[in-house]
Amino acid sequence: MEFRDKYAFLSNMYSCPVHYDGKTFPCVETAFQYAKCADENEKEKFINDKGYFLNGFVARKIGRQVKLRDDWQYARLEVMYKLLEDKFCHNKKLRQALKDTGDRWIQEDNTWGDTFWGVYNGIGENMLGKMLMEIRQNIQDCDREVKKVIVAGSRNFNNYNLLCKRLDYYFSNITPVIVCGEARGADSLGRRYAEEHNYMIESYPADWSKGKNAGYLRNEQMSAVADAAVIFWNGSSLGTKHMIETMKKLNKLVKVVKF
Numbered sequence: 001m002e003f004r005d006k007y008a009f010l011s012n013m014y015s016c017p018v019h020y021d022g023k024t025f026p027c028v029e030t031a032f033q034y035a036k037c038a039d040e041n042e043k044e045k046f047i048n049d050k051g052y053f054l055n056g057f058v059a060r061k062i063g064r065q066v067k068l069r070d071d072w073q074y075a076r077l078e079v080m081y082k083l084l085e086d087k088f089c090h091n092k093k094l095r096q097a098l099k100d101t102g103d104r105w106i107q108e109d110n111t112w113g114d115t116f117w118g119v120y121n122g123i124g125e126n127m128l129g130k131m132l133m134e135i136r137q138n139i140q141d142c143d144r145e146v147k148k149v150i151v152a153g154s155r156n157f158n159n160y161n162l163l164c165k166r167l168d169y170y171f172s173n174i175t176p177v178i179v180c181g182e183a184r185g186a187d188s189l190g191r192r193y194a195e196e197h198n199y200m201i202e203s204y205p206a207d208w209s210k211g212k213n214a215g216y217l218r219n220e221q222m223s224a225v226a227d228a229a230v231i232f233w234n235g236s237s238l239g240t241k242h243m244i245e246t247m248k249k250l251n252k253l254v255k256v257v258k259f
Contacts, residue, residue, distance in 0.1 A: 001129075003108050009097050010106065010132060013056040016094060019086050020079075028083045029056030033063030035079045042066045080117075081131050088135055089169045098132065099139050106132045141253055142170050148202065149176040150222050150247075151190025153232030154240050155183055157259060163189050163232060166257050170230055177202055179226045181218055186232040186240075219243045228253035 003011035012028040025031035030053050034046045045062050046054050054062070069075060088095050107129035108118035115124040151167065163186070178194035181187045182205040194201045202225070206218040219239070223229070223246040233240045233256055247254040 001105075001107055001109060007101075009094055010108070012128070015055075016087060016091055018083055019090070020083060023053075025053050027056040028080075028087055030054060030059040031083050032076075032080060033059040033066075035083075036063060036066065036068050036072050036076065038067045038069045038072075077127065080128070081135075084131055084135055085169065088139065089172060095139060095172070098136050099143065101136060105129075106136075138169070138255075141255070143173050147177060148179050148226045148228075150179040150181075150226045150229035150231070150243070151186065151193065152181050152183070152222070152229065152240070152243055153186030153257075154234040154237040154259075155185035156234060157186040157189065157232045159232075159259060160189050160192070162257070162259065163193060166232075166255075167193055167230060170255060175199065179204065179222050179229075181206065181222060183215075190230075215239045216242055219246050223247050223250055223252065226252065228255075230255045230257065232257045232259060234259060 001007060003014075008014055012032065015027055018025045018028050018031050020031040020035060023031075023034075025034065030046060033056075034043055034053070037043045045066070046059055048054055053059075088098050107124070107126040108114075110118045110120055113120050117126075117128040118124050119126050119129075149171075151163075157163075167190075177200045178190055179202045180191050180194070182191070182203055191201060193199075204218055204222045206214040208214045210217060216239070219242050223243070226247070229243065229247050229252070231240060231244055231254060233244065235258055244254055244256060
C-alpha cells in the first residue's frame, strides 16, 4: 500500500493540524522532526522567516542534520504514536477515513529504503502501519454502542491530565454514564472528569462491612452493569488486576492504560 491518492491521508506528510509541546504543526512529519532535537536552538530551524512551521518535506531534510536527543532511539516510538493519535483523534474527517479502512492491512511501501517505519522491497518492520492499525482498532472499539463505562484503577494514580487525554480520546463519539467505585486515585479522578463534563455517574462504593473481599465484590457488581471499562493500572495493584480480569471474563471491552 502506498500512502497516495485515496490513502494519502495516512502519510505523515498529509496536511492537517497536529499538536505537540504546546504548539500546532502543519503535519505529523514536521512535529516529529522538531521533537528529535537535542538542542533547543536547532528547533528554530523548523520555523520560516514569517514565524510558521515548515512543511514536512523540508522538515525531514533539516531533521537529518540536527543533533538527536540522547533518548531518541526509544522516545521516537512514543512520540510518533502520540502524534498519530492527535492527528486522528482531533479531526473527525480523518478519524472516519481511518476507521473506513476496515480490517485492511496497513503498511507504507516506500522507495527510499525505510525498513523501520515502512516496507522496502518486501522487507520492513512497518512500525508506522502497526501504529495506525492499533489506533484504528481503538477508534472502532470506541465507536461501539457503549452506554456505561467504568473509570477505575490503582489508588496511587494521580495524573489527571493523562486521564483526561485518554477519556477525551475514548469518549470522542459517545456520551457515557461513568460507573465509579468511589476509591481514591483513578476512581476519584474519573468522578471529577464526569462532573466537569456533566456526565451521569453511577456509584458503587465498596461495603467493607462484608469483609476483606468487599473490593472484589464491588468490582463484580460494576462489571455486571458496565458495557466497557477504562482502567489506569500501575501493573501491580491486585484489585485493579481483578477488575480487568472480571471484565475480560464477561467478554466486555476493557482499555488498560499503564502508568
